[in-house]
Amino acid sequence: MQSGEDILGLLIASDELLMEELFKHVQDYLFEKHICWIQQNFIFVLHTVFKLSSCKNLQEYCLGSICADPEPFITSKNFLLLDKNKDYKFNKKSDIYSVG
Template sequence: LFEYVQDYLIEKLNSWIYENVDLILHSVFNLENCKKLRDYCLEFICKDPLPFMSSEIFPLIKKEILFCLLQRDDLSIEEIIIWDYLIKWGIEQTPGLESNKAKWNEENYQALKKTLNQFIPLIQFVKISRADFFDK
């Protein structure tokens, strides 16, 4: 039954999937029976990740989903943009951080570092220019 439902969604309702990819991904990500739908959603995001990353939902996605996306080789977006949205995600995920970085202290930066620590190895910093990195 799971196979049939996944096939039906992918073949007949793919525009609905596109509109609700974040909700679907959150719902099926850890369900092994829904691997086909999960992979379809991940592939869809990877083809054009900017709409997903720039959405209001992105800072709230589960770290497991973000980790899975950043591990992929087919994420079609510049590394500096990934880094920028990862920082925004980290700020949202770190309790007590406000958006105004000018008011941050050393503890705030350490808290953000702790939140982002597992993601740092997934960023290809060699693909980011010094100027871009400094500006972000």
């Protein structure tokens, strides 16, 4: 089995190469087989997928999970590695989140 990071890399490559069908299958596979990896690497995944407009499902999953339980995200040793030039907004009450 491939690592979550490898699968995320394939997702990015399939997006850049405009391979929509491959992108869909890779994203589904990532959710099915690597959900624990995504949860353990929210910062990395979040930083990566917000560069890609086609990754709405993954963006929404990450942000929804963070809004549901922000403590592991905020207390992560990698929290400070988030891009300081991006404004990540979370509104738990209305489940609205965005990046500016």
